[in-house]
Amino acid sequence: MRVSKFPLNTLKEIPSDAEIVSHQLMLRTGMIRKLGAGLYTWLPLGLRILRKAETIVREEMDLAGALEVLMPSVQPAELWQESGRWEQYGPELLRMHDRHNREFCYGPTHEEVITDLVRKQVRSYKELPLNLYQIQTKFRDEIRPRFGIMRSREFIMKDAYSFHETQDCLEQTYHGMYQAYSQIFSRMGLEFRAVDADTGSIGGNASHEFHVLAESGEDAIAYCESSDYAANVELAPLLPAAEKPLSKQAAEMSEVSTPDAKTIEQVSASLKLTAAQCVKTLLVKAEDGGLIALLLRGDHELNTLKAEKLDGVLAPLTFAEETEIKALIGCPPGFIGPLAIDCPVLADYSLIQQENFACGANKEGFHLINVNWTRDLPQPTFADLRNIQVGDPSPDGQGTIKICRGIEVGHIFQLGKKYSERLNASILDQNGKKTILTMGCYGIGVSRVVAATIEQNFDDRGICWPPALAPFQISILPINMDKSDKVRSFCEQLYSDLLTQGIEVLLDDRKARPGIMFADHDLIGIPHRVVVSERNLEKGVLEYKGRSDEESREISVEALKTELGQILKSI
RNA sequence: CGGGGCAUAGCGCAGCCUGGUAGCGCAUCUGCUUUGGGAGCAGAGGGUCAGAGGUUCGAAUCCUCUUGCCCCGACCA
Numbered sequence: 124m125r126v127s128k129f130p131l132n133t134l135k136e137i138p139s140d141a142e143i144v145s146h147q148l149m150l151r152t153g154m155i156r157k158l159g160a161g162l163y164t165w166l167p168l169g170l171r172i173l174r175k176a177e178t179i180v181r182e183e184m185d186l187a188g189a190l191e192v193l194m195p196s197v198q199p200a201e202l203w204q205e206s207g208r209w210e211q212y213g214p215e216l217l218r219m220h221d222r223h224n225r226e227f228c229y230g231p232t233h234e235e236v237i238t239d240l241v242r243k244q245v246r247s248y249k250e251l252p253l254n255l256y257q258i259q260t261k262f263r264d265e266i267r268p269r270f271g272i273m274r275s276r277e278f279i280m281k282d283a284y285s286f287h288e289t290q291d292c293l294e295q296t297y298h299g300m301y302q303a304y305s306q307i308f309s310r311m312g313l314e315f316r317a318v319d320a321d322t323g324s325i326g327g328n329a330s331h332e333f334h335v336l337a338e339s340g341e342d343a344i345a346y347c348e349s350s351d352y353a354a355n356v357e358l359a360p361l362l363p364a365a366e367k368p369l370s371k372q373a374a375e376m377s378e379v380s381t382p383d384a385k386t387i388e389q390v391s392a393s394l395k396l397t398a399a400q401c402v403k404t405l406l407v408k409a410e411d412g413g414l415i416a417l418l419l420r421g422d423h424e425l426n427t428l429k430a431e432k433l434d435g436v437l438a439p440l441t442f443a444e445e446t447e448i449k450a451l452i453g454c455p456p457g458f459i460g461p462l463a464i465d466c467p468v469l470a471d472y473s474l475i476q477q478e479n480f481a482c483g484a485n486k487e488g489f490h491l492i493n494v495n496w497t498r499d500l501p502q503p504t505f506a507d508l509r510n511i512q513v514g515d516p517s518p519d520g521q522g523t524i525k526i527c528r529g530i531e532v533g534h535i536f537q538l539g540k541k542y543s544e545r546l547n548a549s550i551l552d553q554n555g556k557k558t559i560l561t562m563g564c565y566g567i568g569v570s571r572v573v574a575a576t577i578e579q580n581f582d583d584r585g586i587c588w589p590p591a592l593a594p595f596q597i598s599i600l601p602i603n604m605d606k607s608d609k610v611r612s613f614c615e616q617l618y619s620d621l622l623t624q625g626i627e628v629l630l631d632d633r634k635a636r637p638g639i640m641f642a643d644h645d646l647i648g649i650p651h652r653v654v655v656s657e658r659n660l661e662k663g664v665l666e667y668k669g670r671s672d673e674e675s676r677e678i679s680v681e682a683l684k685t686e687l688g689q690i691l692k693s694i
Numbered sequence: 695c696g697g698g699g700c701a702u703a704g705c706g707c708a709g710c711c712u713g714g715u716a717g718c719g720c721a722u723c724u725g726c727u728u729u730g731g732g733a734g735c736a737g738a739g740g741g742u743c744a745g746a747g748g749u750u751c752g753a754a755u756c757c758u759c760u761u762g763c764c765c766c767g768a769c770c771a
């Protein structure tokens with residue numbers, strides 16, 4: 124491709140509403156352009172990259188035995204009513220009417236449509252397992268679209284759905300998809316982790332999220348240094364600490380006046396204790412209409428997901444109103460403690476060994492110090508209530524936890540029978556007996572992958588594309604091409620040679636100054652670059668530089684072709 | 695959805711408080727000079743100042759409404 128026929132609409136200045144690097148660079152390089160909130164047009168440069176990502180996904184899905192289909196993006200409401208999600212799905216579902224006033228939605232996902240397809244099409248166990256996928260535009264009316272393509276409302280997704288007679292069979296396909304996903308992200312040159320994910324309200328047995336590791340990631344991931352354990356921080360379980368008897372150092376419990384200390388920070392400061400020596404008492408609503416006290420070490424954070432799964436706790440987790448607290452305890456928030464409290468008490472595992480701790484006195488303006496289990500109050504029920512932290516033991520018992528940030532780019536899920544039951548999707552088994560299908564679903568945010576790749580591969584000059592996603596493999600930058608016939612004819616020859624070799628090459632045939640060419644090609648992140656100048660031609664060499672190399676080096680034409688051939692093979 | 699902010703040329707911004715008919719940098723176009731890391735000089739084009747209504751002799755500027763966009767917020771004892 125020639126730059127004269129493939130305009131580089133690059134910007135020197137950063138559009139003011141672009142917050143994260145990928146968004147800034149996608150706008151500056153002219154990959155995308157915003158149409159409205161969460162809506163973007165893919166320009167030729169960006170689309171080239173998006174297509175590369177799609178191609179890799181497609182190839183690996185095909186290789187894993189999935190079959191491509193293309194479903195409508197507009198879906199009739201009836202199917203969603205049948206599955207029950209017409210009511211369940213909130214405002215995130217874009218609903219609309221046609222001219223006959225029939226209801227439709229723009230598909231955020233396709234479980235209903237695919238299940239409908241399969242229930243009509245597939246009759247016999249002999250046709251299973253079946254794994255169908257599509258690469259298609261989805262729409263989710265996000266509360267707050269942001270970060271450009273990363274969290275847009277309209278986006279490109281690869282979604283696959285598998286159908287099975289048995290759970291065993293589902294697990295095999297699930298494993299196959301796990302492998303395929305790993306292969307896809309490896310081929311793209313990404314640093315990623317597969318992490319245990321919430322099976323949540325959908326139920327099912329297993330779910331993994333695939334995260335690209337990047338500072339700007341919206342999710343925190345806990346991973347183990349010495350094993351392949353990884354989980355979303357919200358989900359990573361903590362093991363209970365061992366019980367131990369009251370130690371001899373147990374000091375006398377006493378009441379201390381702490382008039383202005385309401386937060387853990389203030390309490391620990393005024394009592395000259397560390398936050399870890401304090402216990403905080405949170406009151407949440409219970410299923411029976413009353414309250415439940417949750418105890419955490421002062422330096423720990425409550426994990427809402429874990430808490431609302433506990434027996435008796437109201438889901439979604441709701442904190443008690445101030446008036447309810449006053450009615451139950453007789454003092455305002457800030458001075459609550461677990462002693463002599465008239466409601467169930469659940470304490471985090473980390474408090475099992477806690478001694479001589481401080482807590483609220485249930486009396487405005489006072490806290491207790493040197494409180495100890497058994498002696499001063501009965502042992503509460505212990506449970507896993509908090510977020511895992513750096514340095515905690517790994518749940519698989521193999522070393523300690525570290526935390527990094529990740530961008531979720533893929534999610535695989537064992538759905539089970541949720542949709543097939545609701546939509547009555549069944550086949551006849553070997554005995555001629557009707558069997559409800561077991562399903563799996565597998566998504567990749569293809570457009571998000573592109574943004575995530577940039578988050579992981581950039582420097583102060585621009586994007587550094589991994590070769591597999593690069594819009595072009597190599598740039599030819601002629602110096603003074605309009606003045607030097609030698610440079611011109613050499614570049615033209617090299618250009619057509621590389622094209623013949625099957626290499627995607629971008630020849631900068633603009634009448635531009637070298638500085639502009641260097642800046643543009645660095646910005647758009649072409650992995651390889653050769654500079655052709657009269658000076659070097661006289662020496663019979665080219666100047667080569669890899670995008671992330673510190674320095675350029677001289678290279679012969681033959682060596683360049685050989686090297687590029689090698690690189691191409693490795694993609 | 696709650697809170698805050700913004701809307702002026704393709705992009706980044708000034709002008710608004712104190713009303714007088716729109717400006718700067720980048721980008722674009724022309725010419726000359728330059729030519730190894732976003733050049734210099736000279737010139738040119740490009741704006742219903744988000745929209746509607748109001749006040750006024752006169753509104754980008756003041757008032758009202760509407761729309762769009764951006765940021766923060768679902769961990770508080």
